[in-house]
Amino acid sequence: MTETMVQLVDVVLLVLLAITGIAVIRTRNLFVAVMLAGIYSLLSAGLFVVMDAVDVAFTEAAVGAGISTVLMLGTLALVGYKESAPTHKPILPLFVVLVTGGILVYGTAEIPPFGGADNPAHKHVAAHYIHDSEEEIGHIPNVVTSVLGSYRGYDTMGETAVIFTAMVGVLLLLSRGPLPKRIFHAGQWHTVKAGTTREDMVAKFGGDAGPDETVKDGPARTEGGADG
Amino acid sequence: MDDRVILRIGTKILSPFILIFALYVQFHGDYGPGGGFQAGVIFAAAFVLYALVFGLGNAIKVMPPKVAYICGAMGVVIYLGVGYLSMFRGGEFLNYSYLFDPEHDPTHGQHYGIIGIELGVLVTVFGVMVALFYAFAGRRRIDT
Numbered sequence: 001m002t003e004t005m006v007q008l009v010d011v012v013l014l015v016l017l018a019i020t021g022i023a024v025i026r027t028r029n030l031f032v033a034v035m036l037a038g039i040y041s042l043l044s045a046g047l048f049v050v051m052d053a054v055d056v057a058f059t060e061a062a063v064g065a066g067i068s069t070v071l072m073l074g075t076l077a078l079v080g081y082k083e084s085a086p087t088h089k090p091i092l093p094l095f096v097v098l099v100t101g102g103i104l105v106y107g108t109a110e111i112p113p114f115g116g117a118d119n120p121a122h123k124h125v126a127a128h129y130i131h132d133s134e135e136e137i138g139h140i141p142n143v144v145t146s147v148l149g150s151y152r153g154y155d156t157m158g159e160t161a162v163i164f165t166a167m168v169g170v171l172l173l174l175s176r177g178p179l180p181k182r183i184f185h186a187g188q189w190h191t192v193k194a195g196t197t198r199e200d201m202v203a204k205f206g207g208d209a210g211p212d213e214t215v216k217d218g219p220a221r222t223e224g225g226a227d228g
Numbered sequence: 229m230d231d232r233v234i235l236r237i238g239t240k241i242l243s244p245f246i247l248i249f250a251l252y253v254q255f256h257g258d259y260g261p262g263g264g265f266q267a268g269v270i271f272a273a274a275f276v277l278y279a280l281v282f283g284l285g286n287a288i289k290v291m292p293p294k295v296a297y298i299c300g301a302m303g304v305v306i307y308l309g310v311g312y313l314s315m316f317r318g319g320e321f322l323n324y325s326y327l328f329d330p331e332h333d334p335t336h337g338q339h340y341g342i343i344g345i346e347l348g349v350l351v352t353v354f355g356v357m358v359a360l361f362y363a364f365a366g367r368r369r370i371d372t
Contacts, residue, residue, distance in 0.1 A: 054261035058253075062269040067357055070276055074364035138335030140258045140342065148263065149342035153311070153322040156345065159265075160307050160352050167300045167356040174363040 009050055017043045031073075031081045038069035051114070055144045125151075232281070239281040246274040254350055258339075264346035268353025276361050284365050293366075296358040303352025310344040 020040045024033050041064030048057035112119040129147055137146040148156050179198060182191050185205045192201065254267035279287030311322040314337070319326030324341020325334035 055263065055266075058261050058266045059269075062266050062273070066273055067269055067276070067361075070280070071360060071364050074361065078364075078367055136335070137338045137342070138333075140339065142257065142259055142261070144261075145257050145263055145342060145346075146338075149345055150322075150324060150338055153324075153345065156349065157307055157311065157322065160304055160349050163352055163356050164300055164304050167297070167359050170360055170363050171297070174367060 006050060010047070013043055013047050013050065017047070028083045029081060030076055030083050033083075034069060034072040034076060037072070038065045041065040041068075055142075235281050239277055243274050243278060246277070247271060250274070254346065255343075257346060258342070264349025265353050267346075268350045269357055271350065271354045272357035272361070275358050279361065279365065284362070288362070291358060293359065293362050296355045296362065299351050299355025300359055301352075301355070303348045303350065303355065305348075306351060307345050307348030310341055310348065314341065 017040065020036050020043060024036045024040065027033050027036070041060055045057040045061040045065065048054070048060060112121075116122075129143055129151060133140070133143050133146045133151075137150050140146050179192055179196065179201065182189050183201070183205055184190075190205070250267045250271035250273075253262035253270060254264060257263035257267070275287060275291050278290065310324070310327075314323050314326045315321045317326040317328075318330075322341075322345075324337045324344075327337035327341050328334075
């Protein structure tokens with residue numbers, strides 16, 4: 001690709017990105033907003049490809065446009081598609097956004113030119129990775145894999161642990177968990193028989209059983225309420 | 229009977245290819261873009277697609293939530309296992325050069341070490357993505 005072609009693609013992608021961003025802000029339909037956010041991710045992935053960061057683009061397309069869109073849709077199925085009307089004036093948020101954006105744009109003045117060989121990022125360890133990884137790590141042509149897997153093995157281990165922690169957190173907050181062994185309802189304890197479904201529990205015990213909590217607080221066992 | 233024929237048949241045809249593509253991304257990560265993280269997401273996407281088309285109940289029969297939770301934890305164990313293995317072989321934690329015998333070419337250790345930890349990342353990301361999807365999709369709608 002020639003230089004002008006690259007710039008043309010950049011401009012088209014950035015314009016589409018800006019249009020999508022404004023559309024996300026303006027729409028009051030959350031379903032539309034989620035789909036547009038997925039398109040936003042896909043456009044960013046395109047930009048990453050233009051910048052030769054294919055690994056990042058891959059992740060952005062798979063996670064940003066794929067999985068997180070599905071998770072957002074799953075959330076919308078729970079909370080509904082309508083955004084409630086704003087309860088406050090948008091002046092203060094607008095001010096904060098404009099100031100932050102202004103600072104970021106001001107900061108770009110100091111950023112070294114894109115792809116410059118003398119950029120600080122290329123002066124530190126990157127040269128070592130590109131030059132010596134063949135000898136140190138072996139024949140792995142994708143240096144990104146060598147860096148992520150071996151040179152920065154601790155970082156990737158931390159990331160894996162963070163992903164695992166995310167699962168634990170979400171499960172603690174959202175998961176329904178196993179059914180309780182016994183439940184306190186209408187002043188006494190009931191043993192939950194094997195084979196009872198959650199729907200049976202809700203039908204029998206109403207709010208005490210559902211939808212998500214386990215055993216409600218009842219009197220202490222020693223007070224004779226326990227049947228176990 | 230469900231009449232979304234194109235969706236159902238399309239999903240059935242696509243699913244195995246998505247899974248194979250995930251494995252391609254996994255094992256081709258040494259040579260091109262890709263790796264454990266992307267492969268795990270794509271692998272999970274096949275199950276998410278299945279759940280979206282055939283319903284959560286059928287998906288849970290194919291892939292019980294418990295298996296997803298165990299995968300999410302096992303990947304971290306695999307990753308740490310590779311690290312500890314290289315430690316017990318005389319190197320530092322996560323220094324894969326020591327995975328094989330001392331007279332062996334250390335780059336072989338590096339190569340297999342990276343394959344090992346990428347496998348760990350794949351398993352964790354796959355398990356977590358499926359578990360997250362189940363956690364969101366398994367809840368009932370809250371009507372206020």
